[in-house]
Amino acid sequence: MKTTPMSWDQWLAERAALRRERGVERTDPVLRDDTMIDLASNDYLGLSRDPRVVAAAVAAAERYGAGAGASRLVTGTLPVHRDLEESLSDLTGWPAALAFSSGYTANLGAVTALAGRGAHILLDAHAHASLHDAARMSRSPYDVFAHNDPADLDARLRRLDGVRVLVAVESIYSVLGDAAPLAELCAVCRAHDALLLVDEAHGIGVAGEGGGLVHALGLAGAPDLVVTATLSKSLGAQGGTVLSAPPMRDHLVNSARTFIFDTGLAPAAAGAATEAARIVAREPELAAAVHERAAVIARECGITAAAGAVQSVPMQGPLEAVAAREELRAAGVLVGCFRPPSVPDGVSRLRVTARADLPLEHVAKAAGLVRSVVDRSAEMSLR
Numbered sequence: 001m002k003t004t005p006m007s008w009d010q011w012l013a014e015r016a017a018l019r020r021e022r023g024v025e026r027t028d029p030v031l032r033d034d035t036m037i038d039l040a041s042n043d044y045l046g047l048s049r050d051p052r053v054v055a056a057a058v059a060a061a062e063r064y065g066a067g068a069g070a071s072r073l074v075t076g077t078l079p080v081h082r083d084l085e086e087s088l089s090d091l092t093g094w095p096a097a098l099a100f101s102s103g104y105t106a107n108l109g110a111v112t113a114l115a116g117r118g119a120h121i122l123l124d125a126h127a128h129a130s131l132h133d134a135a136r137m138s139r140s141p142y143d144v145f146a147h148n149d150p151a152d153l154d155a156r157l158r159r160l161d162g163v164r165v166l167v168a169v170e171s172i173y174s175v176l177g178d179a180a181p182l183a184e185l186c187a188v189c190r191a192h193d194a195l196l197l198v199d200e201a202h203g204i205g206v207a208g209e210g211g212g213l214v215h216a217l218g219l220a221g222a223p224d225l226v227v228t229a230t231l232s233k234s235l236g237a238q239g240g241t242v243l244s245a246p247p248m249r250d251h252l253v254n255s256a257r258t259f260i261f262d263t264g265l266a267p268a269a270a271g272a273a274t275e276a277a278r279i280v281a282r283e284p285e286l287a288a289a290v291h292e293r294a295a296v297i298a299r300e301c302g303i304t305a306a307a308g309a310v311q312s313v314p315m316q317g318p319l320e321a322v323a324a325r326e327e328l329r330a331a332g333v334l335v336g337c338f339r340p341p342s343v344p345d346g347v348s349r350l351r352v353t354a355r356a357d358l359p360l361e362h363v364a365k366a367a368g369l370v371r372s373v374v375d376r377s378a379e380m381s382l383r
């Protein structure tokens with residue numbers, strides 16, 4: 001007898017009920033207004049509203065139009081893409097840069113073009129969802145190694161002797177805010193002839209003097225390393241990039257599907273990111289201001305300061321995290337609220353980010369408020 005599957009309406013209702021029950025329901029409200037102190041965004045340097053960056057976006061749109069009009073290999077490569085790639089190279093110390101339409105597509109493009117048949121992928125256990133998706137799409141077998149653990153990576157690489165291996169990590173992790181031991185990971189990869197891909201989404205603009213952690217460690221330009229990054233966090237725009245040696249760029253132009261089959265980055269975003277990259281390269285005080293504010297947040301919240309802009313405050317559970325976020329929102333402070341499945345270690349948390357453009361005293365006051373809300377929540381759950 002033919003069985004009838006559950007109706008789509010019923011299935012959607014069931015999924016929604018399950019999310020509510022587990023306290024992991026998500027919504028996308030419009031929250032930002034100028035009265036709020038925003039410690040939730042990834043606009044770490046405040047460049048998305050910088051008049052120079054906005055003017056560059058306007059100028060690029062006026063000169064080249066609202067969209068690139070075609071994929072890069074057809075007629076979508078515009079002078080503004082060349083300017084962008086040059087400014088990213090100058091900022092990060094890499095000889096070649098290739099722009100993508102997002103950081104997500106940069107990761108998908110790079111990983112799938114570098115892995116595939118005959119290769120194996122090893123991901124840090126806390127790697128971003130885009131790297132996991134990329135590994136799945138690559139059709140290579142893949143595993144995770146213990147977070148920030150060069151010894152575990154080494155042991156796994158030993159077992160893959162003779163196999164072409166791509167290892168992917170983040171430089172500064174997006175949720176916990178901790179830095180990767182990049183020099184050690186790079187040495188382990190080198191010893192096994194593995195290629196190391198470093199996602200600098202949260203490193204560019206923040207680590208070192210703004211050129212990213214790879215650059216700060218003197219590793220930029222290494223032939224056995226490749227960097228991916230987004231243009232949507234510290235650079236305040238939209239888009240992504242892969243930074244590499246020139247032969248790798250040529251390979252990606254020829255094989256990265258998210259480069260080949262995707263319309264070129266919109267001129268306004270490319271113009272904005274070009275100007276932002278130039279500003280970051282010229283003004284190392286911006287990265288220093290992020291670190292100063294990150295230290296204030298950590299001090300006020302009573303946590304150990306993490307490496308970059310992201311400071312992570314653990315909560316008892318998802319419901320407590322949501323309640324704390326709502327209470328802070330009502331008091332005019334925006335913080336991120338991360339719960340399973342978006343937390344790599346299963347611990348719900350508030351994610352509080354430092355912003356270079358906010359006055360120190362505003363940051364201190366807002367972080368003090370976070371602390372009092374978190375402490376009250378902890379007391380209530382002890383009762």
Ligand SMILES: Cc1ncc(COP(=O)(O)O)c(C=O)c1O
Binds near residue numbers: 104201240
């Ligand atoms: C580590 C990491 N990689 C990649 C991305 C994706 O970047 P984008 O938002 O530009 O697609 C993000 C942003 O969410 C990220 O945090």
